[in-house]
Amino acid sequence: MIVVDTNILAYLYLPGEFTVAAEALLEREPEWAAPPLWRSEFRNILAGYVRRNMLSFEQACSLQAEAESLLEGFEFEVHSRDVMALVRDSECSAYDCEFVALAERLDAKLVTMDKKVLKAFPKRAISLVA
Template identity: 80%
Template sequence: MIVVDSNVLAYLYLPGDLTEAAEALLEREPEWAAPPLWRSEFRNILAGYLRRGMLTFEQVCSLQAEAEALMAGFEFEVLSHDVLDLVRDSACSACDCEFVALARRFDVKLVTMDRKILKAFPEFAVALAG
């Protein structure tokens, strides 16, 4: 199991430069975990595509459902104390620290492309692509 941030899910479902890397990651590591926050963040990403006319309402609903199916059974709550502990010692947002807290809880890697997370938490965070 690995923890992935919401952008890694976006790379998987929304074609772009990192889609191949996300697909390869899923093939190597099929159990992706995240805090429930991923749902709202992913919906915000989809909302941008919808508002720019890049995807239809039906498409964004379908992509959200697909992502929810992928993550089913691998969404885990994190303790506020754990998140705030990470916030205290970094410049990362509380939202970002939720993903780090989950990786730390299960002693697994967090896959991300967020430079701030990669710099602040090298013991847990690894880049999707180099």
């Protein structure tokens, strides 16, 4: 099992530069986990696509449902104290630290493309691409 941040999910479902890498990751590591926060973040990404007329409302709803299905049973709450400790010891947002806290809780790697997270948590966070 690995923890993925919301952008990794976006790369999987929204065709772009890193889609092939996200698909390959899913093939290698089919169990993806995330804190519930991912849902709101992903909805926000989809909202931007809808507003720019890059996705229809129905397409956005379908992608959200597909992503929810992928993570079904693999969404885990994190403790606020753990998140805040990571915030205290880094320059990362509380949002980003939720994903790090979950990776620590599950003793798993966090896959991300966030440079700040990769730099702050090199033992826990790994890049989607080399």
